[in-house]
Amino acid sequence: MADYQAPLRDMRFVLNEVFDAPALWASLPKVAENVDPDTADAILEEAGKITSGVLAPLNREGDEQGCKWNDGEVSTPEGFREAYQTIVEGGWNGLGGNPEFGGMGMPKTLVAQFEEMMQAANMAFGLAPMLTAGACLALDAHGSQELKEKYLPNMYAGTWSGAMDLTEPHAGTDLGIIRTKAEPNGDGSFSVTGTKIFITWGEHDMAENIIHLVLAKLPDAPKGPKGISLFLVPKFDVNEDGSLGERNSLSCGSLEKKMGIKGSATCVMNFDGAKGWLVGEENKGLAAMFTMMNYERLGVGIQGIGAAEASLQSAREYALERIQSRAPTGAQQPEKAADPILVHPDVRRMLLTMKGYVEGGRAFSTYVAQWLDIAKYSDDDERRKHAEGMVALLTPVAKAFLTDRGLDACIMGQQVFGGHGFIREWGQEQLVRDCRITQIYEGTNGIQALDLMGRKVVGSQGKLYELFAEDVATFIEENSSDENLRPYLEPLAAAFERLSDVTEHVIKQAGDNPDAVGAASVDYLDLFGLTALGYMWAKMVKVAAPKADSDTSGFYTGKVKSARFYFDRLLPKTVALAEGIRSGSDSMMALTAEEF
Numbered sequence: 099m100a101d102y103q104a105p106l107r108d109m110r111f112v113l114n115e116v117f118d119a120p121a122l123w124a125s126l127p128k129v130a131e132n133v134d135p136d137t138a139d140a141i142l143e144e145a146g147k148i149t150s151g152v153l154a155p156l157n158r159e160g161d162e163q164g165c166k167w168n169d170g171e172v173s174t175p176e177g178f179r180e181a182y183q184t185i186v187e188g189g190w191n192g193l194g195g196n197p198e199f200g201g202m203g204m205p206k207t208l209v210a211q212f213e214e215m216m217q218a219a220n221m222a223f224g225l226a227p228m229l230t231a232g233a234c235l236a237l238d239a240h241g242s243q244e245l246k247e248k249y250l251p252n253m254y255a256g257t258w259s260g261a262m263d264l265t266e267p268h269a270g271t272d273l274g275i276i277r278t279k280a281e282p283n284g285d286g287s288f289s290v291t292g293t294k295i296f297i298t299w300g301e302h303d304m305a306e307n308i309i310h311l312v313l314a315k316l317p318d319a320p321k322g323p324k325g326i327s328l329f330l331v332p333k334f335d336v337n338e339d340g341s342l343g344e345r346n347s348l349s350c351g352s353l354e355k356k357m358g359i360k361g362s363a364t365c366v367m368n369f370d371g372a373k374g375w376l377v378g379e380e381n382k383g384l385a386a387m388f389t390m391m392n393y394e395r396l397g398v399g400i401q402g403i404g405a406a407e408a409s410l411q412s413a414r415e416y417a418l419e420r421i422q423s424r425a426p427t428g429a430q431q432p433e434k435a436a437d438p439i440l441v442h443p444d445v446r447r448m449l450l451t452m453k454g455y456v457e458g459g460r461a462f463s464t465y466v467a468q469w470l471d472i473a474k475y476s477d478d479d480e481r482r483k484h485a486e487g488m489v490a491l492l493t494p495v496a497k498a499f500l501t502d503r504g505l506d507a508c509i510m511g512q513q514v515f516g517g518h519g520f521i522r523e524w525g526q527e528q529l530v531r532d533c534r535i536t537q538i539y540e541g542t543n544g545i546q547a548l549d550l551m552g553r554k555v556v557g558s559q560g561k562l563y564e565l566f567a568e569d570v571a572t573f574i575e576e577n578s579s580d581e582n583l584r585p586y587l588e589p590l591a592a593a594f595e596r597l598s599d600v601t602e603h604v605i606k607q608a609g610d611n612p613d614a615v616g617a618a619s620v621d622y623l624d625l626f627g628l629t630a631l632g633y634m635w636a637k638m639v640k641v642a643a644p645k646a647d648s649d650t651s652g653f654y655t656g657k658v659k660s661a662r663f664y665f666d667r668l669l670p671k672t673v674a675l676a677e678g679i680r681s682g683s684d685s686m687m688a689l690t691a692e693e694f
């Protein structure tokens with residue numbers, strides 16, 4: 099198995115050359131205060147060292163040992179505590195945090211690169227800083243000043259970690275039916291009682307305190323999603339002077355045994371009249387949680403790319419070393435018993451497909467991060483509103499498409515290894531097992547597709563879609579005289595026309611047929627994602643092609659050739675998807691329950 103190396107060259111290309119992130123940061127005064135290109139570069143460099151030098155070496159052991167439960171206490175795999183300490187000392191938990199409370203205030207465009215490295219190096223571990231950052235976001239956006247002052251500095255520091263407690267045994271997707279209750283104590287605090295399951299890093303031994311953000315219902319709450327409130331429930335109470343007080347009445351009942359991310363603790367959490375504080379307004383908890391989710395969902399998409407990048411690195415190395423059979427065109431290395439498997443078209447197909455999704459996906463996640471930065475930091479109302487629309491539209495695509503294609507890529511990476519991919523030693527099977535959860539948590543990919551098609555596209559009568567369509571149309575128009583880009587712009591324009599036609603078609607159908615959206619949604623998201631990545635590859639060609647002639651490193655020439663493969667072999671999948679969507683819901687809904 100190749101040792102994971104952070105893909106800094108490609109990240110710098112995407113950040114600086116494709117998206118000109120330094121110009122974006124300079125245009126956002128609150129970001130410009132905290133970051134300049136040199137600082138950003140130093141952060142990338144250091145992140146690369148820590149993720150490949152500290153986190154990646156623990157990935158296999160974390161999987162083999164897993165977390166251990168003993169009478170409510172959870173111990174982490176060997177080396178995790180020390181690695182967590184390294185992350186704390188480097189301030190990595192607070193990288194994107196609010197500087198008013200000790201965060202570093204770095205833009206998401208930069209933080210996203212760190213997240214990818216961390217998730218690629220060790221996804222199970224990476225979930226701890228990821229959930230802490232998400233909890234901080236929700237608290238910073240919705241908590242009272244008092245709660246923020248009391249909790250955020252230690253959470254940004256990482257000495258206290260965060261957990262997100264939504265799911266209950268009978269309520270996952272449908273959070274409107276949760277049963278956890280919060281009763282007012284009369285002193286501003288609440289008693290929280292109930293059971294939450296599947297809580298990632300809900301209990302562990304890496305941080306001094308664990309801050310749970312718990313969804314619960316007040317006694318007189320309306321039924322359904324409009325009756326959910328959000329509470330901060332710490333493992334240890336925090337005294338007025340900031341020191342840790344009594345143990346709160348919450349405990350980890352057990353750990354789930356699971357398919358992947360075994361180095362992370364997936365906890366059953368029992369709250370038994372635990373003391374908590376309301377975050378945001380009563381009955382508005384779900385909305386508050388969504389603040390965190392928009393960021394987390396991009397983060398989960400990034401997990402998909404991260405796992406796929408790790409898989410690609412190993413598969414590429416293996417394809418150069420493993421010798422089997424001769425190239426169809428004749429022996430390439432006659433001095434050896436056989437040629438490296440990289441000579442075979444099918445092995446190339448797998449590696450190029452992986453590259454298509456990983457490098458296109460990295461550009462897409464940075465593109466979405468750019469809109470998140472503008473939505474969060476711009477002083478210009480119109481610009482901010484526009485960016486908020488883009489974030490709303492693109493977040494479900496980033497979460498679901500990047501994790502679906504991330505898993506596909508991991509499976510291809512495993513396939514490149516043949517039987518050795520199925521064996522533990524090479525690490526490919528762990529990546530497949532770890533990546534699988536990304537399609538399920540933070541809202542299943544089926545639910546992301548419904549969110550995209552139902553709430554965002556049909557719900558806005560196409561208005562949100564128009565924002566994106568305009569962005570792409572402008573790019574195509576502005577570059578129409580660029581000779582390098584012509585072979586890419588035509589198929590891109592055709593794919594967009596296809597996507598726009600299907601969008602219109604489903605919006606129309608949705609008016610008459612209640613099943614239309616659900617029947618179209620997953621294929622629609624796929625069609626959207628493939629087309630959006632086509633846009634990303636065209637953007638990359640625009641930068642890379644003019645530099646390709648004088649390129650001795652192979653970076654720019656490789657980029658242009660990889661783009662060609664994406665346009666020849668992956669983008670055309672949109673044709674079949676569009677045709678399937680147009681067939682409507684009839685065949686999907688025709689069977690009776692017995693006929694299944």
Ligand SMILES: Cc1cc2nc3c(=O)[nH]c(=O)nc-3n(C[C@H](O)[C@H](O)[C@H](O)COP(=O)(O)OP(=O)(O)OC[C@H]3O[C@@H](n4cnc5c(N)ncnc54)[C@H](O)[C@@H]3O)c2cc1C
Binds near residue numbers: 297544545
């Ligand atoms: C390892 C792991 C870690 C997790 N970490 C956390 C965590 O930290 N905090 C937390 O709160 N939760 C966590 N979860 C829970 C996770 O978010 C849920 O499992 C997920 O949201 C799905 O809920 P469910 O399992 O109850 O499935 P269900 O909601 O029962 O869904 C079952 C199937 O039905 C489909 N479905 C449901 N409703 C609809 C609908 N309206 N339309 C179409 N299809 C539908 C779903 O897409 C899915 O395919 C974790 C889960 C796992 C396995």
